[in-house]
Each structure stands twice: as structure tokens, then as C-alpha cells.
Amino acid sequence: MRLPASWPRFPAACWSRGDRAGGPAGRRPTPSGSGSPCFWPRRSTRWHGCWSRWTGRCGPMRRFMSAVSSWRGRPTMAEPSPSASLLTTSWDDGHPLDMRLAERLLRHGVTGTFYVPVRNRADRPVMTAADLRELAAAGFEIGSHTADHRRLPGLSRADAGRQMADGRAALEDILGRPVDGFCFPGGRPGRWGRLLARELGFSYARTTQMLRIDAGADPFAMATTAQIYPHRPAALWRNWLRHGGGGSRLAILRALALRGGVAQDVALGDALAVLARRTALRHGVFHLWGHSWEIDARGLWGALDRALAAAAAAFPTESRVVNRALVTLRPVNAPPPRPQDSFP
Numbered sequence: 001m002r003l004p005a006s007w008p009r010f011p012a013a014c015w016s017r018g019d020r021a022g023g024p025a026g027r028r029p030t031p032s033g034s035g036s037p038c039f040w041p042r043r044s045t046r047w048h049g050c051w052s053r054w055t056g057r058c059g060p061m062r063r064f065m066s067a068v069s070s071w072r073g074r075p076t077m078a079e080p081s082p083s084a085s086l087l088t089t090s091w092d093d094g095h096p097l098d099m100r101l102a103e104r105l106l107r108h109g110v111t112g113t114f115y116v117p118v119r120n121r122a123d124r125p126v127m128t129a130a131d132l133r134e135l136a137a138a139g140f141e142i143g144s145h146t147a148d149h150r151r152l153p154g155l156s157r158a159d160a161g162r163q164m165a166d167g168r169a170a171l172e173d174i175l176g177r178p179v180d181g182f183c184f185p186g187g188r189p190g191r192w193g194r195l196l197a198r199e200l201g202f203s204y205a206r207t208t209q210m211l212r213i214d215a216g217a218d219p220f221a222m223a224t225t226a227q228i229y230p231h232r233p234a235a236l237w238r239n240w241l242r243h244g245g246g247g248s249r250l251a252i253l254r255a256l257a258l259r260g261g262v263a264q265d266v267a268l269g270d271a272l273a274v275l276a277r278r279t280a281l282r283h284g285v286f287h288l289w290g291h292s293w294e295i296d297a298r299g300l301w302g303a304l305d306r307a308l309a310a311a312a313a314a315f316p317t318e319s320r321v322v323n324r325a326l327v328t329l330r331p332v333n334a335p336p337p338r339p340q341d342s343f344p
């Protein structure tokens with residue numbers, strides 16, 4: 001385990017979901033970031049999930065209560081610190097179009113991390129070994145995305161571990177250097193993902209949680225700010241609710257909820273540009289992520305250029321980092337936006 005001491009350690013999941021790691025019997029901490037312990041007695045495990053859902057201690061009701069309670073002052077981001085603002089990007093799936101994407105990043109002076117599976121079972125091609133070496137030589141971080149781009153929630157612990165270990169080993173063979181970054185395909189760690197990431201020696205694992213301008217409290221559930229994708233408001237609301245809600249995240253949701261009547265790529269590019277500028281002003285972390293194949297299929301290269309240009313103008317060169325740096329630098333934001341703020 002290489003969990004940095006500066007990160008608070010939380011269990012992978014609530015006790016009611018079957019995770020008994022950490023904490024004395026009968027006094028189980030709740031999922032990361034919530035801060036309030038779950039004191040349900042151990043002997044009531046069998047009914048815990050049922051009762052707790054209705055009492056709001058765990059499960060969907062708990063997440064809803066957590067979302068609501070954030071408006072009463074519960075922080076949903078890491079504690080403020082004097083750290084400088086940071087800009088990072090990450091790109092999933094290792095599609096050959098990542099090379100075109102890397103050119104755009106370099107043109108704007110922005111770096112980032114590419115999460116690459118060895119094969120993609122969704123019948124999408126992946127970059128060659130030479131491409132990966134070229135990206136690494138250009139200063140980009142290469143992270144693992146399992147061997148076959150398998151989503152972990154549907155796998156047994158053994159299969160999930162194999163996917164994670166084999167994917168990383170193949171990348172290390174290609175690159176000739178250690179690979180310690182991981183991104184969950186589909187964004188969800190499932191029952192074992194975070195635990196396995198720790199056990200296998202990864203330094204961090206990125207999720208698809210959005211609407212944050214900090215890296216999150218748990219390095220094995222790294223959060224992001226926005227995806228370069230014209231999400232419908234309903235999708236943003238689902239992401240907001242699934243990851244604990246929060247007034248500050250709601251402000252970012254409002255900024256990203258695209259209005260009708262405007263060309264999608266223009267509206268998305270403008271929204272991301274303003275979001276990047278506001279994040280820099282708040283000394284937060286602007287973490288843009290996406291898929292090159294999706295950008296190409298939806299004609300979002302212009303939106304990407306607008307977002308990267310604005311981000312590069314807002315963040316000084318020394319604050320543009322790869323995902324791995326979020327773990328060691330532990331950048332956090334200045335006081336988060338209030339729910340009533342217009343953000344942007």
C-alpha cells in the first residue's frame with residue numbers, strides 16, 4: 001500500500017454493502033467524504049441494508065440525505081489550503097485518435113494522462129506500443145484502464161484483480177517504466193475496485209465523478225470537474241446525486257447544463273472555458289476528461305480547443321500537471337462556491 005499519509009483513509013464502501021474493512025466492530029465509518037460514522041450494530045448485518053435505507057443512514061436514502069445536508073453547511077470538498085490552483089486532463093480508452101488529441105494538448109501547452117487498456121472489448125482499436133512510447137516521451141502520463149476495458153462491478157474479485165494487474169503489466173512492458181495510475185472503466189469501482197487498487201500498489205484511481213474543483217478526499221476515488229461531452233441535464237443530475245450531491249457541485253452543474261438553441265459544441269466550449277477561468281480564480285483543480293473517439297464522433301474538436309485555450313490562459317505553466325501529481329501535491333480549492341453563486 002502506498003497511500004500517502006496526507007490523505008484521509010476511508011473504507012471502500014459502507015458496511016451495509018458488505019465491506020467490513022476498517023473501524024471497530026459495530027462502529028463502521030461511512031463512505032468517503034461523508035465524515036459521519038455509521039454506528040449500526042454488527043449483529044444486525046442481515047437487516048442493516050434494509051433498515052438503513054429507510055432511516056437514511058446508508059444506501060440511496062443516505063446519499064440523498066447527504067446531498068441535502070450539504071446545503072446545511074456540510075463540506076463536500078477537501079479542506080481549503082493555500083495550495084495553488086492546478087489544471088489537469090485525462091483521456092480514456094487509448095483510442096488511436098488520442099494521438100491527435102495529444103497534439104492539441106501540446107499546442108495549448110496542457111498536459112495530462114492517458115488511460116489505456118491493452119485491448120478494448122467494445123471493438124474499438126487501441127494505440128500501438130510505439131504511440132504509447134511517444135506519448136510518454138512527450139511528458140504525458142500513461143495509466144492503466146484494465147487489460148480488456150472490463151467494467152469492474154460485474155466481475156469477481158479475482159477477475160477484477162487479474163484485469164487490473166495484467167493491464168498494468170502489459171503497459172509497463174511497453175513503456176519500460178512503472179505505471180501507478182488507474183482509471184475504472186465506466187467510472188465505477190464496484191465492490192472491489194478501490195481495495196484492489198490499493199493492494200496492487202496503484203497510487204490512485206480515477207472515477208467519473210464530475211462537478212468538483214478539487215481532487216476529492218480519497219485518492220482511490222479521484223474526482224473530475226467536467227467531461228468534454230454535451231451531457232443532458234438529467235445525466236448531470238444523476239452524477240450529482242450518485243456522488244453525494246452538494247451545493248458547490250450544484251453550482252457547477254448549473255454552469256454545465258447546456259441551453260437549447262445554441263450549437264452544442266459552441267455552448268459546451270464556452271461553458272468549459274468559463275468554468276476553467278472561475279476554477280483558477282478560486283484556486284481549485286480544473287480536471288477535464290473525455291474520449292478522443294467521442295470528441296471526433298460528435299464534432300467537439302472546436303469545443304476542446306476553446307476549453308484548452310481558456311484553461312491555458314487561466315492556469316500558469318507550472319500549475320499544469322498530470323493526474324498523478326494530484327496525489328502528491330494534494331491540491332485543494334479555496335472556499336467552494338456557495339449554492340446561490342452563479343458559477344459561472
Ligand SMILES: [Zn+2]
Nearest residue numbers: 092093185186
Ligand atoms: Zn473507458
